Amino acid sequence: MDEQDTRMTLKTQVAATPPAVDGGYDGQPHLPPPAGELPLLGLFAVGFGILGIFTLAPVFAPLSLILGLIAIFIGQIGLGAVAGSLGETSALLILAGGAFLIAKRVITWHIPVAMLGALAALSGLFHLIDPTHYPGPALHLLSGAAMLGAFFIATDLVTSPVTPAGQVVFGVGCGVLVFVIRTWAAYPEGVAFAVLLMNGCTPLIDHYIRPRVYGRTRKGAPLTYGDER
Numbered sequence: 001m002d003e004q005d006t007r008m009t010l011k012t013q014v015a016a017t018p019p020a021v022d023g024g025y026d027g028q029p030h031l032p033p034p035a036g037e038l039p040l041l042g043l044f045a046v047g048f049g050i051l052g053i054f055t056l057a058p059v060f061a062p063l064s065l066i067l068g069l070i071a072i073f074i075g076q077i078g079l080g081a082v083a084g085s086l087g088e089t090s091a092l093l094i095l096a097g098g099a100f101l102i103a104k105r106v107i108t109w110h111i112p113v114a115m116l117g118a119l120a121a122l123s124g125l126f127h128l129i130d131p132t133h134y135p136g137p138a139l140h141l142l143s144g145a146a147m148l149g150a151f152f153i154a155t156d157l158v159t160s161p162v163t164p165a166g167q168v169v170f171g172v173g174c175g176v177l178v179f180v181i182r183t184w185a186a187y188p189e190g191v192a193f194a195v196l197l198m199n200g201c202t203p204l205i206d207h208y209i210r211p212r213v214y215g216r217t218r219k220g221a222p223l224t225y226g227d228e229r
Contacts, residue, residue, distance in 0.1 A: 091142040098151030110164050112150040114171025115178075116141060122179040134183065146178060149191035159199045166209040173198045 101107045119140050126134035140146060145153075154160065154174050161170050174194045181190025215223055 094147040107155040110167035111171040114168045115150045115175040118172040118175025145191040166205045
């Protein structure tokens with residue numbers, strides 16, 4: 001059973017009963033990977049960052065002639081020919097993996113598109129206001145853990161909302177928080193913080209954005225013949 005079918009089978013239950021205190025499918029409050037990462041990041045900020053650094057430049061060296069022209073249009077940051085933490089150095093490969101998950105219906109498009117769209121919109125707006133101070137959308141989307149977070153972290157079934165509309169709200173919140181943390185907070189990366197903060201908002205989202213109960217209107221009234229509201 002894929003994610004879409006799983007969500008559909010739970011819609012009636014979610015609409016008919018109050019959501020779990022901690023939200024999600026089984027009441028798990030937060031996604032474990034970033035929840036474990038952030039304490040380490042706070043306690044061992046320097047060492048924790050150094051351990052994850054590596055570069056894919058030597059891998060691309062034999063193909064430099066072929067990839068040279070492509071890099072002009074896409075840039076080294078998209079191809080992964082730059083130093084970075086594991087899972088953050090090739091946005092194009094991560095995007096391809098995310099597209100594969102969507103095509104196989106393992107995840108839906110709502111959270112990734114909403115998160116990346118909100119991040120691109122905010123970064124683009126502030127870049128237009130002051131290009132010398134605020135990086136453009138390309139840097140925000142292709143660097144750091146934006147792609148990885150949008151497709152492989154924020155889409156966790158347990159800690160994200162169960163309805164498509166709720167997933168859009170969740171994704172937009174993640175994108176906005178990523179931009180805010182990257183721009184004005186103490187850390188240059190904010191994906192883990194953003195996802196954990198929005199995990200805490202999942203119960204609230206599921207409480208206010210519920211699917212329509214089968215056989216009833218969205219206001220709860222029984223459907224009559226020919227009524228498709």
